[in-house]
Amino acid sequence: MHDQTVIQPILLKYGAQMDQKFCGCPFTPMLDDRRYGRMKQVRATGLQLFREENIPLQVREQEPVARYNEIIGGLTAHWEGQDKPYPQVVAQMDSPHREIREAAWRSVQQARRSIKDEVARIMDELVQLRHQIALNAGFDNYRDDVFCEKNREYTVADCYSFHQAVERYVIPAWDRLAKQLQQSLGIDSYHPWVTTPCTLSKPPFSTVEELMDGVETMLRCTAPDFGDKFAHMRAHGLLDLESRNGKAPGRFCDFFGYSKNTFVFANFSPSFFALIALIHKMGHAVNGYLQIRDEYEWTDLRAEVAELYSHGMELLCLDKLGEFYHDESSLKAAQREELHRSLNMLIGPLSGDIFQHWMYTHPSHTSAERDAKYFEIIQRFGGHPVDYRGLEEEASIGWIDSIHFIAFACAACLG
Ligand SMILES: [Zn+2]
Numbered sequence: 001m002h003d004q005t006v007i008q009p010i011l012l013k014y015g016a017q018m019d020q021k022f023c024g025c026p027f028t029p030m031l032d033d034r035r036y037g038r039m040k041q042v043r044a045t046g047l048q049l050f051r052e053e054n055i056p057l058q059v060r061e062q063e064p065v066a067r068y069n070e071i072i073g074g075l076t077a078h079w080e081g082q083d084k085p086y087p088q089v090v091a092q093m094d095s096p097h098r099e100i101r102e103a104a105w106r107s108v109q110q111a112r113r114s115i116k117d118e119v120a121r122i123m124d125e126l127v128q129l130r131h132q133i134a135l136n137a138g139f140d141n142y143r144d145d146v147f148c149e150k151n152r153e154y155t156v157a158d159c160y161s162f163h164q165a166v167e168r169y170v171i172p173a174w175d176r177l178a179k180q181l182q183q184s185l186g187i188d189s190y191h192p193w194v195t196t197p198c199t200l201s202k203p204p205f206s207t208v209e210e211l212m213d214g215v216e217t218m219l220r221c222t223a224p225d226f227g228d229k230f231a232h233m234r235a236h237g238l239l240d241l242e243s244r245n246g247k248a249p250g251r252f253c254d255f256f257g258y259s260k261n262t263f264v265f266a267n268f269s270p271s272f273f274a275l276i277a278l279i280h281k282m283g284h285a286v287n288g289y290l291q292i293r294d295e296y297e298w299t300d301l302r303a304e305v306a307e308l309y310s311h312g313m314e315l316l317c318l319d320k321l322g323e324f325y326h327d328e329s330s331l332k333a334a335q336r337e338e339l340h341r342s343l344n345m346l347i348g349p350l351s352g353d354i355f356q357h358w359m360y361t362h363p364s365h366t367s368a369e370r371d372a373k374y375f376e377i378i379q380r381f382g383g384h385p386v387d388y389r390g391l392e393e394e395a396s397i398g399w400i401d402s403i404h405f406i407a408f409a410c411a412a413c414l415g
Helices: 002-024 033-049 052-073 086-094 098-136 142-149 156-185 208-222 224-235 272-293 303-316 318-323 328-361 367-380 392-396
Strands: 076-079 082-085 239-242 252-256 261-268
Touching: 002 033, 002 052, 033 142, 052 098, 076 086, 076 098, 082 086, 086 098, 098 142, 098 328, 098 367, 098 392, 142 156, 142 328, 156 328, 208 224, 208 239, 208 272, 208 318, 224 239, 224 261, 224 272, 252 272, 261 272, 272 303, 272 328, 303 318, 303 328, 318 328, 328 367, 367 392
Parallel strands: 239 261
Antiparallel strands: 076 082, 252 261
């Protein structure tokens, strides 16, 4: 609270003064655009959008976000007669057993319903606050404000044409994958709890050494330089992958400015997911090395672009999964799983994008209208092949456990 009410307003005020000083400095235009262009642009936009009267509103915006984090952090779901942490029950939706998946799905819905009204009030409050911030800065709505603030190199119209392209070209493939999964499971109806099972029965490796050997070969076959980077990281202790007692949870890729290295941290246990996650992180790592080499401003990665390299690396390695899956049928199953994941990563965040365009350009919407809009969007995209009959209410509140809508408004998904 002290940080939010005392420190942040001071930081915002002096941040704006710093932008002003920087933009007015006679030496600023002399800075090399290749290295400092982005920084110059970010500071100029910051100065252009700064409004003293928005400071208290930006401070107030933090309060409902903190409240939301508390609600989600403490959320539990009923599982096997006990209250379990919500993410643990969500993870059960990947189970190969249909009854477990359905029970988990229903338990997750019940947990969501228990917080729905409170989260809806938080969202209402945030939409109003953000709309006022945008009006103060001279925009018609918060969406347009954010487009300017984030220095996007694409337009609102580009977003809409991208949505349409995905609907036209990607959703038919998404439907075909659903049909295939439905057939392989031998079921009549494609319910929401059918959509997530992992169809790969065996983990692709048993030790982290095995994982690293295989991934190094895959990267080297993709580009010798990628293999060299991996070997360098491995030899210099820059890959901390194994889970062990007392190790912090999570996974990330970081950049070390002084030693000009990248570092990958994870807690991997043998699974298809761990294999893909390492390839994903190597996409970030290789990109980091290339930026260091070219002396770009690598500390200021844009969220939208950052994930391009990681997901790109996953797809570049798609035809090399035979390194782990030796027979033809398991290789095909692994490739299909990865394709499913890639399409999901495209469709999910995109639906969230459409949802946010709508929310912030219709700031006086009601909670019921918001849920109805969300349901309409998922039926157009990710939920297109799904049978929601009798489950409409559950499906329409699916947005409430996504932190992106609350805390990182209008940001692309950070996978
Ligand atoms: Zn990533």
